Amino acid sequence: MEYVIEMLDIRKEFPGIVANDNITLQVKKGEIHALLGENGAGKSTLMNVLFGLYQPEKGQIRVNGQEVKITDPNVANDLGIGMVHQHFMLVQNFTVTENIILGNEPTRTGKINIKKAAQDIQELSNQYGLSVDPYAKIQDISVGMQQRVEILKTLYRGADILIFDEPTAALTPQEITELIQIMKKLIQEGKSIILITHKLKEIMSVCDRCTIIRKGVGVGTVNVQETNPDELAALMVGREVHFKTEKKTATPKEAVLTIKELVVEDSRGVEAVSSLDLSVRAGEIVGIAGVDGNGQTELIEAITGLRKIKSGSITLKNQELSTLSTRKITESGIGHIPQDRHKHGLVLDYTIGENIGLQTYYQKPMSKSGILNYKEMYKKAKELIAEYDVRTPSEYTQARSLSGGNQQKAIIAREVDRSPELLIAAQPTRGLDVGAIEFIHKKLIEERDKGRAVLLVSLELDEVINLSDRIAVIYEGKIVDIVDPKETNEQELGLLMAGGTREKAGGTA
Amino acid sequence: MNFLEVLAIIIPAALYSAAPLIFTALGGIFSERSGVVNIGLEGLMMFGAFTGIVSTLLLQDSLGAWAPWVAIVIAAVVCAVFSLIHAVASITLKADQTVSGVALNFLAAGLSIFLIKKIFGKGQTDFIQFRIDKVSIPGLSDIPVIGKILFSNVPITSYIAIALAFAVWYIIYKTPFGLRLRSVGEHPMAADTMGIKVVRMRYVGVMISGMLAGIGGAVYATSIATNFAAGTIAGQGFLAIAAMIFGKWHPIGALGAAMFFGLAQSLSITGAQIPVIQDIPSVLLTIAPYVLTILALTGFVGRAEAPKALGVPYEKGRR
Amino acid sequence: ACGSDDAGKSGGDKKAADFKVGMVTDTGGVDDKSFNQSAWEGLTKFGKDNGLDEGTGYKYLQSTKASEYESNLSKFAESGYNLTYGIGFLLKEDIKKAAKQYPDANFALVDDTLKSENLDNVASILFKEEQGSFLVGVVAAKQTKTNKIGFIGGVESPLIKKFENGFKAGVKSVNPDAEVISQYAESFNSPEKGSAIASTIYSKGADIIYQAAGGTGNGVFTEAKNRSKGGKDKKVWVIGVDRDQHEEGMPENVTLTSMVKRVDLAVEDVAKKAMDDKFPGGKEVVFGLKEDGVGIAPSQDNVSKDALKAVDEYKQKILDGDITVPQTDKEFKEFEKTLKK
Amino acid sequence: MNKLVKNERVMMILIPVVSAILGLIAGAVIMLLGGYDPMLGYQSLFDGMFGTPKAIGETIRAMTPLALAGIAVAFAYKTGLFNIGVEGQLLVGWLASVWVGYAFDLPAVIHIPLAVLAAAAAGAVWAFIPGFLKAKFHVHEVIVSIMMNYIALYTTSSLIRTYLYAGNEKSYDIKESASLASSFLAQLTDNSRLHYGILITIAAAIVMWFILNKTAKGFELRAVGFNQHASQYAGMNVGRNIVLSMAISGAFAGLAGAMEGLGTFQYMGTFTAFTGTGFDGIAVALLGANSAIGILLASFFFGGLQTAAPQMNFMTGVPSELIQIVIALIIFFVASSYLIRWVLGRAGKGGAK
């Protein structure tokens, strides 16, 4: 059997943690090999070892049958290994070209030959169908294009073995489709790929084989043709997982959130939300489906007071919100699970306890006449940690040191516990493993059943279809249609999200 | 005095006092572009001034008029080495960069006077015999109007400083070294994955800043102060930092800002001799450079974007 | 100063053995090329002449901060020093406090007076800087070719005003048409300001600048040297202050002359008196032209014969009381009026 | 976990102590190299710090402005701001205290608090400007603070010269009724200049600790320091908190000025160069690990070193600059705690085995 990559009995420790415990991974030439595991299972670590960012304590690495020591990324590059990292490794204010040539710059008499570099990149991108603008700055391009830049970086260095660490977590469905095409193309060109993803569907559709690790230990490798998502999930988590969360039919009551003729501008002054109408009733989950960048972010920011509106009205149970401060809006009954948990959701340097108190620290019982009562705060935190199964050493642990899934659970605990009339959940499961997703979905439905209004914004169509009682399709800042999840499918939604229309008129706003 | 006469006084004066600031601010750019805050520029300048004067005093008997020039080179080398203290603390030992810079300032202040007392047996040095003198550039200074304004009565070091700003611009924006240096200051992890030695780049950045601040200090000492004492460098390094930030970490911006400081300062001094301005209370003229800087930053210069990873020690694998 | 030679010698040896004298500098330090240095020279001479050892018999302490003045003064008093100098008016308050706290120790304040406090263990040493400045003003007026003369002061204060007004009076007495351009640097420690101001004043046509600006004055020398390198027709002059600043003007030789203020003599003199139990406690000791406390520096090669002659004439007039040199702006205005008549 | 927390606490104390010892050792080496006797040098240094009641009094006197400057730096630091403008805020505070102390005739019970509050208010106003500009226009607080330092330096001296000038480059003395000087404390310490400012300093340290750790506002200020986006999300007014934090920090710095104006000097000079106390505050805050108690201890140590440096010079001829070098090295050692942690860690492991 011809393996391009063999990682044998790799062991990697971090202070206090064995991230990889004798893991073996063998990748055949020309295959797409999936690497699957829960958050924190050790996938990224293993790949960073392969890429030379970390040195393993034990184990052997072979490339094309030759034993190698990969002491730093340069060595990996020389061996033809390229990596697209989980968190993009791009310099935001550099151009596409500068990012790609960094460390490998073509020069003429000491000066970087940018023209030649841009040409080379253009050619390369044509060859693999990776369209990019060589002169655009990273900060100005879409996430999808950034990803293509990451891929080009590896190709520019002549990589034959590509590692993709969770490449689809931040992509829109369209971009995911494109990426899958690109990967197939790469295989045709003779490359081999290691793909890390939490999305079992993707594994089923593109991968040849799949290696599963659980808590740092290798569970085994399976042929994708011979397995199914349920089995994969069970192998990964160590128990059975339900993908489709059970839920009763909704019994919606009065409207809680009513948005009329809303117009919001984005940071550059362009109209991002234009005369948008929407209502969410108590006891229902309204999902917003749309391609990223169609005004979802601005809509949420407007509702929560983080962004000034241009015109229109937003009312929560007859109270006008658009003139209120964020604090007043929060107090009037809105819970908000933000889409970027590190930027908005948490103060990473605060303890979990303090983060639990982030919305209510100034109210009784956590504060009395301006004096903070930490005892109450941590008491509350302890309760919620238990109730929401936040895996943390203690309530005094820094939020920074928790895994993404557990950070997310802490945010949800904080927001849900305040019993808001309206719960806004933006990308609540981004980057999380199936176990965590299951838990969060259950929580959202529980809230609905308690009679709360839930507004769900997600780029995952599965999630939107599974959870929502009604789906509002957003396109260019407007709600273009409202559909019943039971009567629609991903194809139809995709069409609507792209600006198409439905034959048959249905669903009312 | 007519307007041109006034210009012929303040422009050369501005060029004269801006030169040390330009060198030092350019040094700061190398350090901060690599991601290392350098509040220690003040101390580095001080040590540069110290080295410049001591070297000139020791060399002037044998080298004559060349002594200050050689002294500037020596100061460059010595300060590049001296800046290693900041580099080791803030890069290798991951110290808070601001604090390490502040410590460097204390150290330079204490050490230079301590050594002066040890070497000369007194708290300040003698005056140097040979200075970097103001010159009028032959030919150019004879051009009508601008010759007197731009090319007379200015030390050569000022022109070198201006030329260097353009050279630094080229290095930072046009060469592989510059691209790598900036990448390390913006996103060290990304640079690391591209095989760039983050730590080495940062050491180089800090040492160049030491070198240039040393030159800045030595230029100040050999062209303006002409001896060394405790108060010789009193705030020039901080002004250079301000020029660097004001210039948005861009070499030409820093050049402009340093010239602006020089101009405002010379105006505040010359103002006392110019009709109309004469009547303004002198304190207003004295504080004008600082007030104008604040207004400029607030009003039309707008937000300065620091290198993203500035001040953050790089640890492999940390997110 | 030498009036009590006998007494000094007879009792001297016995007394000198346990006589201790100290001085506290301001933040300038004993090598400030100005009055701290001068004072230390005087003290050193006194110590050597009387067989004292440096460090035990005579000694100085440099202050690095204003808050150290008082504690430094008390250190001497506590260590049994018979007399301690505070060099510079900045130490006035501190001497007052120390003197009250250590009534058995003697103190002397240079450049200001504590007479009104009635402390009989404090002597106040004052100089008539205006008189010396007047004389260098005469030199400047005699030797200017442009009829424009500059004055650069350190910080605008009554003390430096004495230099300015004395100087202006000297200039105007000789040459009423000469213009004096004055500017203060507001700092004793900014050579860059000194040189910038000098540059402005020279550019306005002045060919001589009198500087009374401490460290700031160094910049004035730098600027003058720079200009003088440009050729004979660009030669400009500086008049030094406090000490003979001839050396500071070399090698371009830009020091016209200097106004010396003999802090060294004063310090030596008061120390002698103290040793001889004639300490002028509670009194002001004033050093003017008469006492040779101020005057024109010995390096006079650059001064014309004509000017020297005029200096001698005016010196006599001042000594005779024919001229009272103004100290303040107001007095100067009065003085100018008398000239016009 | 408990062990870890405990360890962290131990480290917080151990690192500054070890650093101070290392700094002093390095100082001894420098003395040796310079041809001085380190034993004698340090003996006279410690005599100068603690040897006599007067020395102790002077040490405490010197510590008060240092501690307040340190508190000012630390308070800003804890809320994500770098207040390098303490020097300027101290100067305006000093001037305000002297002006109120001189211009009014009031009974001491009113006069002293009024003068002290004036200093705090002046410092707060001075720091408000960089805070406001940062909040409103996103201007870097460091550069504005540096500029404000110079403005303060020249403006205060010009104001004194115009309105409060007593000649000799100083203002008029404050009235007796505004003075913090205390004959009781002076007697206690053999006529040192120790004054009641130390009580204000201790109170300020407690206030800092209380605001940051015990109040909802402190929770908010720190949150804004760590993550502005999350704070905004949580309904906090980011801009207002930045301004408030700078103003509070500036008030502490202003108090440091009052210590000089109402305590040590009783007047203010027309300075032409910075006092340096504001910059020393950075060192103090660091050595004190930005904690209230730590700052008090660190300022006591630095204050002592600084007051004793002339004593060392007086007795043994070692230039006082040695102390500056030692302080610089101590800061390096504390800042590079990584190294000390590593060494201590190894030592600990070695011992355990």
Ligand SMILES: Nc1ncnc2c1ncn2[C@@H]1O[C@H](COP(=O)(O)OP(=O)(O)OP(=O)(O)O)[C@@H](O)[C@H]1O
């Ligand atoms: N730099 C680091 N320092 C210390 N421990 C680390 C570090 N990086 C990872 N770990 C540890 O290694 C384990 C594996 O982390 P890793 O990032 O490889 O997980 P993962 O499988 O990629 O998770 P995810 O699916 O969330 O990306 C983690 O549980 C963590 O404890």
Ligand SMILES: Nc1ncnc2c1ncn2[C@@H]1O[C@H](COP(=O)(O)OP(=O)(O)OP(=O)(O)O)[C@@H](O)[C@H]1O
């Ligand atoms: N630098 C680090 N030091 C220590 N532990 C770390 C570090 N980075 C990650 N971890 C640990 O790694 C585990 C998984 O972290 P990881 O960031 O991979 O989770 P994640 O779910 O992928 O989060 P994210 O959504 O941010 O990618 C956590 O238990 C966390 O404690």
Ligand SMILES: [Mg+2]
């Ligand atoms: Mg992850």
Ligand SMILES: [Mg+2]
């Ligand atoms: Mg990962």
